[in-house]
Amino acid sequence: MEQKRWYDNDPVVKLAVNLLEKSSNAVRDYASDFIIERSKNSGYILAVNNFEYFWQRWQDNNIKHFLAMEYLKLVDDETKREICTEVVKYIQSVNEESKEQ
16 A cells, blocks of 8 residues: 655645755745745644654755645645645746746
8 A cells, every 4th residue: 555645635735845845945935934824824823842853854954844844734625725826836937937047
C-alpha cells in the first residue's frame, strides 16, 4: 500500500506544494506570508508551541515556510484549495516573468 502525504489528495494542493519546494526563498517568503495571512483571516489559529521537529524537510529550514505548511494542513479543504490556487497562479506568473527577461 502506497503511503500518501497530506497534500497528495488534491492535485491543486500537491502542485502548489511542489512548486513552492522548487521556488526561490523570495517566492517562498511571499507565498508563505499569503498562506499564513489568508488562513488567519479564515479564522484558523495555529498552536505553534506544539511543534518539535528534526528539521529534515525543505520547509523546516525556515520558520515562515514551516508555519505556512502547517496552516495548509490545518485549514478546511475548500480554503486549502482556494489558497493553493492563488499560490500556483502567483508562482506561475513569477516563472513567466523570469523567462521573459
